[in-house]
Amino acid sequence: MLPDFAPVHLLYLGLAIALEIAANVLMKCSAGFRRKAPAVLAIICALAAFTALSHAIEGIQLSVAYGIWGGVGLIATAIFGIAMFGERLRPSGWLGLGLILGGVVLLKFS
Structure with a gap:
């Protein structure tokens, strides 16, 4: 289990x-930083995330x-990519997301 924290x-x-x-989705919306508003918001979100x-x-x-x-963040970004932008994952991509999810669950119990 995770140690005690506030x-x-x-x-x-x-x-x-x-x-x-939000930063990842905004980066996609910025079209390679050609669209300034989403690009600036992406940078702000990334800095705020850190x-x-x-x-x-x-405390953790x-x-x-x-x-x-x-x-x-990676799993949720992949889901947003599928839902918002119609991106597709190959079976190996789904396997990778499953392994990441398994790793996050194992971290919870480390």
Whole structure:
């Protein structure tokens, strides 16, 4: 199980994940940074995500917080890509997402 930590750290981790997802979606919307508004918002979200993550790791182990942040962010970004942009994954991509999910679950119990 995760060691004891203040709930605020979990909130910061959730915020960091949400901001990372927003940054990734906005990068896609920026069309390679040719569209300025989504590009600037993507940069702001990315910086805010790292700021929130830095607050989360004050009370959560770095390896656990970063693993969850990266894993959940990647899985959610893939889902947004499928839902919003019609992207498709090959079976190996689905397997990779499943392995990432398994890794995040194992981190919870480390």
